[in-house]
Amino acid sequence: MLRLQSITLENFGPYKGRQEIVFPATDGVVLIYGENMRGKTTLLNAFRYALFGKFIGRGQSQIPIHKIGNWEAGEEGVYGFKVELNFSFGADQYVLTRICSPRRTPPKTDADYDLESFLTKNNSQLSGDQTTHTLSLIMPEDVSRFFLFDGELLQQYEELLRDESSTGQEIKQAIERILGLPVLTNGRLDFSQLQRNAARSEARAATADNRTQLLGAQTETLIAKQEIHRKEVARLIGELGRQKQAKLGLEEDLKQFEKFRALFIERDRLNSDLQKEEVNRTTCLGKLMEAMAEAWKIVLGPHLKERRQDLEELALSIKLAEERRAYAAKVSVDLQSSLDAGKCGTCGHELESTAKNAIRERIATYSVDSKATSRAEELLVVEKHLSALQELEPRTSRDYLFELQEQLDQGRVHTASIHSRISEILEQTRNADESEVRRLQSEHDRVVRDMTLVAEGIKGEQRELDDTTLRLQKVQEDLKKVAGHDLARFRRKREMCQKLHALFSSAVDVYREKLRTDVAVDATDLFLQLTTEPEYRELQINENYGLSIVHQSGQTITIRSAGAEHIVALSLMGALQKNAPLRGPIIMDSPFGRLDSGHTERVVKTLPLMSSQAILLVYESELEPDLARGVLGDALRREYKIVRKSARHSSLERQV
Amino acid sequence: MDKVAIGLTAPNDQFVGQLMESGLFGQEMEAAKLAMSIAIVKKSSLGDVQGAGTKWNVGSFDRDGQLKRLMGVLYPTVDEPYRVMEFLINTGLKIMADACRNASNIDVRRLLALAESARDLSAPRA
Numbered sequence: 001m002l003r004l005q006s007i008t009l010e011n012f013g014p015y016k017g018r019q020e021i022v023f024p025a026t027d028g029v030v031l032i033y034g035e036n037m038r039g040k041t042t043l044l045n046a047f048r049y050a051l052f053g054k055f056i057g058r059g060q061s062q063i064p065i066h067k068i069g070n071w072e073a074g075e076e077g078v079y080g081f082k083v084e085l086n087f088s089f090g091a092d093q094y095v096l097t098r099i100c101s102p103r104r105t106p107p108k109t110d111a112d113y114d115l116e117s118f119l120t121k122n123n124s125q126l127s128g129d130q131t132t133h134t135l136s137l138i139m140p141e142d143v144s145r146f147f148l149f150d151g152e153l154l155q156q157y158e159e160l161l162r163d164e165s166s167t168g169q170e171i172k173q174a175i176e177r178i179l180g181l182p183v184l185t186n187g188r189l190d191f192s193q194l195q196r197n198a199a200r201s202e203a204r205a206a207t208a209d210n211r212t213q214l215l216g217a218q219t220e221t222l223i224a225k226q227e228i229h230r231k232e233v234a235r236l237i238g239e240l241g242r243q244k245q246a247k248l249g250l251e252e253d254l255k256q257f258e259k260f261r262a263l264f265i266e267r268d269r270l271n272s273d274l275q276k277e278e279v280n281r282t283t284c285l286g287k288l289m290e291a292m293a294e295a296w297k298i299v300l301g302p303h304l305k306e307r308r309q310d311l312e313e314l315a316l317s318i319k320l321a322e323e324r325r326a327y328a329a330k331v332s333v334d335l336q337s338s339l340d341a342g343k344c345g346t347c348g349h350e351l352e353s354t355a356k357n358a359i360r361e362r363i364a365t366y367s368v369d370s371k372a373t374s375r376a377e378e379l380l381v382v383e384k385h386l387s388a389l390q391e392l393e394p395r396t397s398r399d400y401l402f403e404l405q406e407q408l409d410q411g412r413v414h415t416a417s418i419h420s421r422i423s424e425i426l427e428q429t430r431n432a433d434e435s436e437v438r439r440l441q442s443e444h445d446r447v448v449r450d451m452t453l454v455a456e457g458i459k460g461e462q463r464e465l466d467d468t469t470l471r472l473q474k475v476q477e478d479l480k481k482v483a484g485h486d487l488a489r490f491r492r493k494r495e496m497c498q499k500l501h502a503l504f505s506s507a508v509d510v511y512r513e514k515l516r517t518d519v520a521v522d523a524t525d526l527f528l529q530l531t532t533e534p535e536y537r538e539l540q541i542n543e544n545y546g547l548s549i550v551h552q553s554g555q556t557i558t559i560r561s562a563g564a565e566h567i568v569a570l571s572l573m574g575a576l577q578k579n580a581p582l583r584g585p586i587i588m589d590s591p592f593g594r595l596d597s598g599h600t601e602r603v604v605k606t607l608p609l610m611s612s613q614a615i616l617l618v619y620e621s622e623l624e625p626d627l628a629r630g631v632l633g634d635a636l637r638r639e640y641k642i643v644r645k646s647a648r649h650s651s652l653e654r655q656v
Numbered sequence: 657m658d659k660v661a662i663g664l665t666a667p668n669d670q671f672v673g674q675l676m677e678s679g680l681f682g683q684e685m686e687a688a689k690l691a692m693s694i695a696i697v698k699k700s701s702l703g704d705v706q707g708a709g710t711k712w713n714v715g716s717f718d719r720d721g722q723l724k725r726l727m728g729v730l731y732p733t734v735d736e737p738y739r740v741m742e743f744l745i746n747t748g749l750k751i752m753a754d755a756c757r758n759a760s761n762i763d764v765r766r767l768l769a770l771a772e773s774a775r776d777l778s779a780p781r782a
Contacts, residue, residue, distance in 0.1 A: 288764070289682045295764075296689035299771040300726075303697045307729060385732075388725035398768060405764040 002138050002584035003088050003613055007050065010082035011070035013042035014650040021652055024637040027612040029604075031628055032652075033620055034642030039650040040617040041150065043642070044589040048148055050085035050096055052141045053117065065100055066110050071648040079107050089138045095120045096135070139584060143178040145171070146576055150589035155562065157546075157569040172544045179515050180581045181508070188504035195497035199223055199476075202490035206479055209486065215479045222472040229465035236458045243451045250444040257440065260432040267425045270418050277418065281411050288404040295401065297394035308389045311382050318379045321372070328369035335363045515579060516541050522575035523547055523568075529606050530567050532598040539571060547572055562594045570603060574610040585613035592622045601631055608635045658736040662688075662717050663708030668749040675752075678762040685717055690767065691748030692723075692741060696730060697771045700747045702740055714738045 006022045009015040023030055034040045045055045045063075055063040069081045079102040087094050098117045107113055119131040126134060145153055159168035176182070203223055206216025254261060338345040339359050351359070480491060520541035527539050527549075539547040540556065547568050549557040560568070570591070577583060592600045600623060607614045616623070629636055639655035664672065675687040688711075718724055718738075727737035734740050755770050756762050 285679055288680060292680050292690075292764070293682060293686045295686070295768070296693040299690060299693035299697060299768065304729075311729075384725075385729040388722075388729050391722055392726060401764045401768065409763070 001089070001612070004047075004585050004615070005086040005088060007046060007086070008082075008084040009046055009652075011073045011078060012046055012049075012081045012083055013068060013070065014039040014648055015042070015046075015652065016070045016072050016645070016649045019652045021640055022638075022654075023613065023615070026637060027608065028635045028637035029607050029614045029616065029632055030638045030640070031623070031625075031636065032615065032617050032640040032642065033625065033655075034617065034650070035619050035644075037647075038642040038644055040619070040642065041589055043617055043652075044148060044150060044587055046083050047085070047587055048144065050083045050098055051135065051139050052144065053098060053115070054141075064110050065113055065115070066107060068100070072646065074106070077105070079105055080113060087138075093122050094134075094138075140177065140582075142174050143580075143582065145174060146178055146573060146580075146586075147584050148587050149573070149591075151566065151591060151593050154566050154569040154591065157572060158560070158565050159546075168544055168546065175519075175545045175576060176512070176515075178576055178580045178582055179519075181512060181515065184504055184508045184511055188501060188508055191497050191501035191504055195494060195501050196223070196227070198490060198494035198497050199472075202476075202479075202487060202494055205487055205490050206483060209484070212479055212483050212487065215475055215482065218475050219472065219479060222468055222475060226465060226468045226472060229461050229468055233458060233461045233465055236454050236461060240451060240454045240458065243447050243454060247444065247447045247451065250440055250447060254437075254440050254444060257432065257437045260429050260434075261437055261441070263425045263429050263432075264434060264437060267422055267429075270422050270425075274415065274418050274422075277411055277415050281408065281415070284404055284407045284411065288401065288408065291396045291401055291404060294394040294396050297392050298396070298398050298401070300392060301394060301398075304389050304392055308386060311386050311389070315379060315382045315386065318375045318382065322375060322379070324369055325372045325374070328366040332363050332366040332370050335359050335366075339363070516543075516545065518579050519545060519572070519575045520547070522578050523571040526574040526606060526609070527567065527571035529609075530571060530599065530602045532596075532602065539568065545572070563596065563599060566591065566594050567599060567603070570610070574606070577611050583611070585615060586611040587615040587617070589617045590619065590622060591616070592618065597627075601627065604628055604631045607632070659738040659742060660714055661710040662712045662714060662738060662742045662745065663705070663710045664688075664749065665705065665707050665746055666709070667753065668746050669709070669711065671749055671753040671756075674756070675762060680762065680764065680767075685712060688712075688717075688745045688749070689723075691746075691752055692744040693748065694751055694767075694770050695744040695748035698748075698751065700744065702731070702734070703743055704739075705743050705746045708742060708746060717741075 003025075004023050005025070006020060008018065008020045010018050021030075021032070032040070032043065034043075049055050049068075055065070055068055057063045069079055073079075080100045082097065082099045084098075085094075085096045087096070096117070096119050098115070100113050100115055103112050103114050117131065119126045119134060121134065139147065156171065159171065199219070200223055203216050203219035206212040207220060209216065334345055338351065339356060342351050342356075343349065344351060344355075476491075476494075479487070483491070520539060523541070524538045527547075528536070535552045536549055536557075537552045537554075538550045540550050541547055549560065549564065549568065551557060557564075573586065577586065592603065595603065604623065604627075607616070625639070641653050641655050643651045643653050645651050672684050672687050675681055676684060681687045681690075718741075723741060724737045727734060727740055731737070731740055751770055752767060756766065759766060
C-alpha cells in the first residue's frame with residue numbers, strides 16, 4: 001500500500017521558497033486549512049505533479065508548466081520549481097523528485113524549461129524505464145481520480161447513471177481497472193490468441209500429412225477466413241467506438257450551442273408560421289374582398305326592409321280595395337236585374353214594394369264602392385318596386401364580414417408577435433455562428449447514420465464469423481476422426497486454450513458481477529453512515545457502477561441535489577478503496593463546499609474508514625477546526641495551515 | 657337630362673384610393689356603392705355635387721339597372737336617378753373619409769359602424 005511520508009515544494013505556485021509537509025506514520029487524517037486563493041488546489045496539484053507530471057486546472061484542463069512557478073520568485077530572478085515526494089510502498093522507501101528548471105532566462109514559454117524526474121528506491125536511483133514502470137504499479141494515472149479529487153471531479157460520478165456518457169464510460173473503465181478486472185480480461189485475450197495459434201499449428205500439421213491434407217487445407221482456409229472476419233469485426237467495433245466518441249464529442253460541442261440551437265429551431269418554426277399566416281391572410285382577404293362587394297346591400301338591408309314592409313302593406317291595401325270594388329259592381333248589377341224583373345234573383349218570388357225599396361237602398365250603397373277609380377296601375381308600380389327590392393337581398397351577412405375581419409385582426413396580431421419574437425431571437429443569436437451550429441448538427445446526423453451502418457456491418461460480419469466458426473468446428477471434428485496420433489498434441493493444446501478462454505470469459509462475468517455486488521453493499525454501508533436522511537434505504541448499482549438512491553418505499557430518487565451527489569460519490573470512493581487491490585491515501589480538496597454541517601460531520605467521522613491515510617484541504621468555514629477535532633478525536637493526526645504572506649506567496653505552517 | 661357618367665370630387669377620389677389600399681375592396685365601384693348606401697341610410701338631403709370629375713360610365717356602374725331601380729324605389733319623385741346616385745356616392749365618401757381621418761387603419765367594423773350612426777350629413781365635400 002502506498003503511504004505518503006512528506007512532500008517538499010520549491011517555488012511551486014504560491015509556495016515560495018522551500019516548504020514541506022510531513023505526514024505522520026500512523027493511520028489517520030491530516031487537515032490542511034487554507035482560505036480561498038491561498039493555494040489548496042495548487043497543493044492538490046503538487047501531489048499530482050509529483051506522481052504524474054501534470055497540473056490540472058478548472059474544467060480538467062492541463063496548466064502549462066510556465067505558469068506553475070512562483071511569480072514573486074520569478075520577479076527576483078528565480079525561475080522554475082521543484083517537487084519532492086517521500087513515500088513507502090510495501091517495505092520499500094521511495095523518493096520521487098521532479099525539477100523544472102529554466103533553459104534560458106527569463107523563460108517565456110514551456111519550451112524554455114528543462115524537465116527532470118528521479119525516483120530512488122531504498123536510496124538507489126532507478127532508470128527512466130524503471131521509474132515509469134514502478135510508478136505505474138504504485139499509482140497508475142488512470143485511477144488517480146480515486147485518490148486525488150475535488151468537488152468538480154466528484155460531480156462527474158453522476159455521469160455513471162447515463163449510459164451514453166463518454167465521461168461515464170471513462171470512469172467505468174477506471175473503476176474496473178482499480179478493482180483489478182484487467183487481470184482477467186487480459187487473460188481472456190491471451191487465451192483467445194493462444195487458441196488461434198494452436199488451431200493454426202494443428203491445421204498446418206494436418207496439411208503436411210497426406211491422409212488429412214484436404215481437411216487441413218480446409219481448416220487453414222477457414223481459419224484464415226475466420227481471422228479476416230474477426231479482424232473486420234474488431235475494426236468495425238473500433239470504428240463504432242470512434243464514431244461513438246465523435247458523436248459524444250459533437251454532442252458536447254452542440255451543448256455549447258444548445259441555447260442557440262433551440263433558438264434557431266424556434267426561428268425556423270416561426271418563419272414557417274409566418275408563411276402559413278401569410279397564406280391564411282391572403283385567403284381570408286380574398287374572401288373578405290368578395291364579401292365586401294355585397295357590403296352596400298348589407299348596409300341598406302334594414303333601411304330597405306322598412307321600405308319593403310310599407311310597400312307590401314300598400315300593395316295589400318290596393319288589392320283589397322280592388323276586390324271590394326269588383327264585388328260591389330257585381331252585386332249592384334245583380335240587384336238591378338232583380339229590381340228590373342220584379343222577382344228575386346235567388347228564389348224567383350215576386351218582389352213587394354218594401355223589398356224593392358230595400359234593394360234600391362242596397363244598390364245605392366254598393367254604387368259608391370263600384371264607382372271608385374281602379375288602382376291596378378298603382379299596384380303594378382308597387383309590385384315593380386317590391387321586385388326591385390327583392391333583387392337587393394345580400395348574398396352574405398354582416399356577421400360573416402365581421403368574422404373575416406376578426407380572423408384578419410387575429411392573424412395580424414399573431415404575425416406581429418411572431419415578428420417580435422424573431423427580432424428577439426435575432427438579437428439573442430447575433431453573435432452565434434449559425435453555420436457552425438448547422439455544420440455540427442449535420443456532422444452529428446452523419447455520424448449517427450454511419451453508426452447505424454457500422455452496427456449493421458458488425459452484425460453481418462459477426463454472422464459470417466459465427467458461421468465460419470461453426471464450419472471450422474465441424475471440419476476440426478472431421479479431422480479428429482481421421483487424424484492420427486501426430487495431430488493429437490496440437491488438438492489437445494487447442495482444446496485446452498479453448499477451455500481456458502471459456503473459463504476466463506465466464507470468470508470476467510462472475511468477477512464483474514461480484515465486484516458490482518460488493519461495491520454496492522459497501523457503498524450502501526458507507527452511504528447510510530454519511531446521509532442524514534433516515535428514509536433512504538440503500539444504493540442500487542447499475543452496469544456502469546452508477547449508484548442510485550433507493551427510498552424505503554422502494555422508489556428510486558430520480559433528482560438529486562449537488563450535496564447528495566457528493567455523498568453518493570464519496571460512498572463510491574470509499575467502497576472502491578475497500579474493494580481495490582491497489583490502495584493508497586486519499587487527498588480531497590474542498591469536499592464539503594456543497595454539504596450542510598450534518599453531512600460534513602458524518603463525512604469527517606467516516607474518513608478513517610475510507611482510507612488509512614486521508615488528507616483534507618479545506619477552508620475553516622467549510623470545516624470548523626473545533627468540530628473536526630471533536631469528531632475525529634485521535635484519528636486527527638496533524639493540522640497545517642496555509643498562511644498568506646502576500647497575494648503571490650503562501651506559507652505552510654504546522655498547527656498541531 | 658340625367659347623367660351618363662358618375663364623377664367624384666378630388667378628395668373623394670383620393671379617399672377611394674385609400675380604401676383600395678386597405679385591401680377590402682376588389683373594385684373602386686364597390687367602395688362607391690358602399691358609400692352610396694351609407695348616405696342613403698343616413699337619410700342625407702339630396703343636392704348637387706360640385707367639382708366632380710368623370711369616373712364611371714353609368715352603363716358600367718349600373719350594368720343591370722339595379723341601382724336605377726333602387727333609386728326609383730327610394731326616391732320615386734326623382735327623374736334623374738344617376739345624378740342622385742352621384743350625389744349620394746360623394747356624400748357617403750365624405751362621411752367615410754371623415755370617420756377614417758384619424759384612424760390607424762380602415763376595417764370592416766369601422767365602415768359598417770357608419771351606417772349605424774344616426775348623424776345626418778347634408779352636403780358632399782366640394
